Amino acid sequence: xxxxxxxLLLTMLVACHADSVYLSExxxxxDITLSIGQTAIIALAENQTTGYNWIFEIKPENQNVISNIxxxxxxxxxKLVGSGGIKEFSFKAERAGKVEIYGFYxxxxxxxxxxPAQTVHYTIFAE
Numbered sequence: 571x572x573x574x575x576x577x578l579l580l581t582m583l584v585a586c587h588a589d590s591v592y593l594s595e596x597x598x599x600x601d602i603t604l605s606i607g608q609t610a611i612i613a614l615a616e617n618q619t620t621g622y623n624w625i626f627e628i629k630p631e632n633q634n635v636i637s638n639i640x641x642x643x644x645x646x647x648x649k650l651v652g653s654g655g656i657k658e659f660s661f662k663a664e665r666a667g668k669v670e671i672y673g674f675y676x677x678x679x680x681x682x683x684x685x686p687a688q689t690v691h692y693t694i695f696a697e
Contacts, residue, residue, distance in 0.1 A: 590660075593692060601693045604663035609639070610694065612661070614673065617654030618643065621677045622687060624657055628669050635667035635696050663696035670694075 590609045591602055602610055614624055628636065640660040646653045661671070675688040 595688075595690060597692065598690045601695065603695045603697060606663050606665065606696060608663050610661045610692075612659045612671070612673070612690075612692070613656050614675070614690065615654055616643065616657040616675070617652070619652045619654075622675055623678065624659070625674045625676060625678065626659065627672045627674070629672065630669065633667055633669060634664055635669045636661045636694055637664050661694070663694070666697050668693065668695050
């Protein structure tokens, strides 16, 4: 019975997000095509206890091709102090065009002269 429940739950979760494209650090430098209204969910490791967080820039700016519709932090299921988690960013294709999403894993108070600890880059084609 437990197996059936797990399969049903997973099926429902996939069905709810069937229109979404999931991206991670492994998809760095990937080109993605989205239909208008479709969502790209970028899931990246983040440890909020270190002061580091993901900061995104969309280029070119003010094109309204995509919008950041949601951010969610998912804690690891552990009792270890200082353990990290996953930060999900959801971007929705609003109109046709091409944009570049640049992600920088850095401490917000540090100067931009200091290189980020990690970077990601995705090219989004909305059509």
